[in-house]
Amino acid sequence: MDKKVESKTVGYSRTVMSRIMLPSEANPAGNVHGGEIMKFMDTTAFVAAVKHCRTNVVTARVDELEFYLPILVGQLVTCRARLVFVGKSSMEVAVQVQVEDLKIDKPPKTALTAYFTMVALDDNCNPCRVPRLELRSPEEEALFKKREKIYLANKGKRKSN
Numbered sequence: 218m219d220k221k222v223e224s225k226t227v228g229y230s231r232t233v234m235s236r237i238m239l240p241s242e243a244n245p246a247g248n249v250h251g252g253e254i255m256k257f258m259d260t261t262a263f264v265a266a267v268k269h270c271r272t273n274v275v276t277a278r279v280d281e282l283e284f285y286l287p288i289l290v291g292q293l294v295t296c297r298a299r300l301v302f303v304g305k306s307s308m309e310v311a312v313q314v315q316v317e318d319l320k321i322d323k324p325p326k327t328a329l330t331a332y333f334t335m336v337a338l339d340d341n342c343n344p345c346r347v348p349r350l351e352l353r354s355p356e357e358e359a360l361f362k363k364r365e366k367i368y369l370a371n372k373g374k375r376k377s378n
């Protein structure tokens with residue numbers, strides 16, 4: 218990590234990735250497998266986290282993964298990722314998946330959401346410090362505090378196991 222960079226905004230690492238879903242990613246009825254979308258979410262969270270810390274990162278945890286809508290072959294899927302909380306070496310990334318049918322003139326709908334915890338690693342694969350998250354709105358501050366409580370509670374549970 219560049220030692221001179223002490224904090225970065227949420228916008229700095231915000232990431233959007235889109236792709237068309239293919240038959241090889243679906244069951245015989247044309248429903249895309251949940252795991253394919255989860256992989257796409259993980260990749261988008263990875264990109265956002267690496268942009269924030271500029272080191273390698275690994276996925277440590279996924280929270281509150283919810284599937285609201287089916288996704289079908291031929292639909293355009295867009296993953297949006299943004300950092301919502303940063304600890305010392307961990308970053309929590311909120312990921313929203315939107316789905317749309319390109320042949321129909323309607324806005325995209327939210328199909329899935331989840332929070333991915335990504336941990337930054339140095340060249341020796343040890344967790345390393347990441348820049349602080351510079352919060353620029355009351356919404357960002359409220360979400361940071363909410364996810365910080367969950368981060369602390371989960372840390373406590375891991376210690377007591």
Ligand SMILES: CC(C)(COP(=O)(O)OP(=O)(O)OC[C@H]1O[C@@H](n2cnc3c(N)ncnc32)[C@H](O)[C@@H]1OP(=O)(O)O)[C@@H](O)C(=O)NCCC(=O)NCCS
Binds near residue numbers: 276277
């Ligand atoms: C994530 C990992 C690097 C943490 O290593 P560790 O030696 O346990 O590190 P620490 O206990 O010092 O924790 C480092 C950070 O990770 C966080 N962390 C560790 N385990 C976690 C978990 N299960 N869930 C959420 N965060 C976790 C800690 O809270 C800490 O965050 P902080 O620095 O912001 O406070 C290690 O458990 C690992 O490599 N796991 C496998 C990751 C992986 O390969 N993912 C892809 C699977 S295919």
